[in-house]
Amino acid sequence: MDRDTPSEQGRRHRIRVACTPCKIRKRKCNGENPCASCARYDYECYYDRRARTRKAVTAFQERQRLQGSVQGTSPEESVTNSNVVGVENHSEAVATATTSDQNMEANAGVVFPRTLGLKMNSINNTQNGDCPGWNLGIRHNPRRSEKSVTWILAHGAWKVLCNAYAQHVHPIYGFLDLESLYVTAQRRWEDSHATNEYDSVICGVAALGSLFSPQANWEQERHLVECAKEILETSGTIANPSLQDAAGWILRTLYLRCSSSPHAAWMASCISLHIVEAMGLHRESSAGTVSLAYADTATSLPVGVGHERDVETKRRIFWIAKLLNTWISFEYGRSRIILHGESCPQPKFEDGYNDHTSALISLFQLSEGLDPNKDIPATVLEDSLKQLENRDFEVDALTLSQTVLAFTIYRRLQLLGSSVNKTVIEHVISLGRRGLKASGRCVDANHPWWHVNNVPFQFTCILLAIDTPSSLVHVRDALTLLKKIACHFKTAKSHQAFETIDMLARVSLSRKEQSVSVLKESILAGESSRPEIQQQQQFLAQDNTAHSGDGSLLLHYDNPYGLANLPGMANSTDWETFMRDLDFSAAFL
Incomplete structure (x- = not known):
């Protein structure tokens, strides 16, 4: 009061x-x-x-x-x-x-x-946030990395890469305040001796921008990734985690998901979510009752007029970190992180600002029901697949995520043991066709999302597993696209994906040919064992064929009398004239 x-x-x-x-x-x-x-x-x-x-x-x-x-x-x-x-x-x-x-x-x-x-x-x-009594503290904590983004590229070059990030990545994974990012970067290059606390975000944005740029400098991109990695690995352990650390780890997760192994991306996603948990971003609604367990690392949520943007940024960071960890864990077959006391509300979104993060989060909320620890009835999975097909996205990256989610639902249905009904198969194939088209457009635009190679690869596997004429007819388009991807990006992973699918398709074809051969032999063997077939064959052999002493075939259906083939006889034309001139009428009187 x-x-x-x-x-x-x-x-x-x-x-x-x-x-x-x-x-x-x-x-x-x-x-x-x-x-x-x-x-x-x-x-x-x-x-x-x-x-x-x-x-x-x-x-x-x-x-x-x-x-x-x-x-x-x-x-x-x-x-x-x-x-x-x-x-x-x-x-x-x-x-x-x-x-x-x-x-x-x-x-x-x-x-x-x-x-x-x-x-x-x-x-x-x-x-005291040092947790006294935790250990002996014999060794000192490592010092913060002194690497600097200003050593790698100039401010003008960074702005070019940042524009590429803002155009291709930020509309989908929009968790950064770009206005604040531009201002901070400007100050960073004005004073190169200032703190490098924000360099992990600046480097991460530039690395993803380079990944989506037509003319990328790989050496420069490698230095950006290594700079961000070293700063994140030291700052996250020697001091309380900050909002910059959380954003930097999310950027690193996105980069590794596009370019590195599943294990590396999964580990980065786990660290991202743990940083978010340490800061207490997952418990916004309980900001007044933060547990003492987080007292040494949690940051208070800004309140009051003028702090709405900060609150929105923190919400988006939490949801994107959770989304990436869940999806990567599901696709990689690993355990996802379940945070204690999660109560962060969904971010607010405004139409007309090229912001598709809300659609991405809506897809994620639908996928949360696919927890491998839950037994999901087939009817629920089928309803989810139907709802998924009714959604139409303007951005190819969202369409690719939609397709991957449809494949996951199909695999869960197949795991239930009962045969998948025809309607479900039609939905899966329809969504797979959408994914192929979106993947092809991404190749033409040189957008190396991880789905670009994953969608046609997984779709072909599902088509071969369905193994019906309505599914196998689409294998050619998927193989053609995989070959196009391998030729365009020229990476070992893309060539491996095409060669693997090509091998699986050829093995499937070989098995079908073997099945046809066995079936043909069975039919022929069955016909030769029937009595009426045997009698017919004997009759034809006696009346229509003649053999020489060595057993060679002499009589043919086009020469029914076989006389032309006998030694010393005239040609067939003379004998036909001879037989026609004979009068056999007396023999029937």
């Missing part, structure tokens, strides 16, 4: 609920957020939501609205910035999450000293 309000001056205020730190330390709390006591002693102020009743929450919201009207802010903004908005609508979920938090804190040995410090009014024990 605003104590400066004229109507409230001179009154004694009764606080209905105190913050949790004040309860633990048994101090007087004024009910603010943060309260005066926590602000004075630099404690993290939060409220135990389970203790709040509906009436208490309503009173607190009314107090926030009153304070917002005095300070000139709208009631909606005041309520949004408070940490107790919507508690009455989610009391059960919050109670479950808080109980789980307590269990997690009880398991964590590093948390107990902080809890004990709160009870004993010890600021050092509660605020």
Whole structure:
């Protein structure tokens, strides 16, 4: 409550609920957020939501609205910035999450000293992020890398690569604030001796821009990747992770997914999500009740007018990190990371700004149901496949992701054991055809998304597995596209994909030829064993053929009498005239 309000001056205020730190330390709390006591002693102020009743929450919201009207802010903004908005609508979920938090804190040995410090009014024990007692600390932590992006390329060259990134990558994976990125990069080249804390993001953007550029400098790109790698690997371990570290690891994950092995991409995606967890970005709705387990690394979520862009950026970083880890884990057959107490809302999106990240996240939300630890009924999978086919995307990268998801659903249906119905096969083939077209357009535009090679490769495997005339008719287009990809990109992976599929197609053809040969022999053997067939063959052999002494065939159907072939006889024409002139009428009288 605003104590400066004229109507409230001179009154004694009764606080209905105190913050949790004040309860633990048994101090007087004024009910603010943060309260005066926590602000004075630099404690993290939060409220135990389970203790709040509906009436208490309503009173607190009314107090926030009153304070917002005095300070000139709208009631909606005041309520949004408070940490107790919507508690009455989610009391059960919050109670479950808080109980789980307590269990997690009880398991964590590093948390107990902080809890004990709160009870004993010890600021050092509660605020120290070094986790005393964790180990002996015999060796010092490594120093931050001193590499600099300014050593690799000039600012003008970086802007060219950044424009390529903004044109091809950012519309799909839009988790960076480009305006802030441009300003930071400008300052970075103006003062080359400034901190390189943001260089991992600058290098990652430039590396992806180089990957999608028609005239890429591979040596320069390699130096950019190595610079970002060294900065990320040192900064992520020697200090508290920052938003730049999270964004840098996501950029590295995207680059490795496009260019490196599945293991490297999977490891990078896991680190990205762990950095996000360490910062507490996955628990935005619980910003007022951050668990003590994250006290040494979590960053507070900015609130108030003017911070909406920062909040949006953090939300996007969380969702993209989670998306990449889940998809790479599913495709690679590895375990994905399940974060504890996840409660970050979906980002906001605006139409008309070339922003397709919302469509990407919608695809991801559909794919989350394909968890390998869940038994999914065939009807649910079929409905998901039907919903997937009804979506039409303008961007080829999204169409390729849509196709990969359709293939995943088909494989799950095939795993259930029952035969896949004809309608499902038609949906899969239809989506596969869309993927082939999108992949072909990406080749023509020189966009090396990982799906470009993956979609025709997986589609051909599925066509051979379906093994029907309606599926095999599309194998030629897929093989042609794979050959085109290998000739265009000229990489070992692309040639390997084409050679593997070509080999599988030839093996399938060989097996079919063997089956036809066996079937033909079976039919011929069956005909020769039938009695009527044998009699017919004997009759033809006696009446229509003659053999010489060595067994060679002498009589033919075009010479029924066979006389022309006998030694010393005239030609066939004379004998025909002779036989026609004979009169046999007396023989039948």
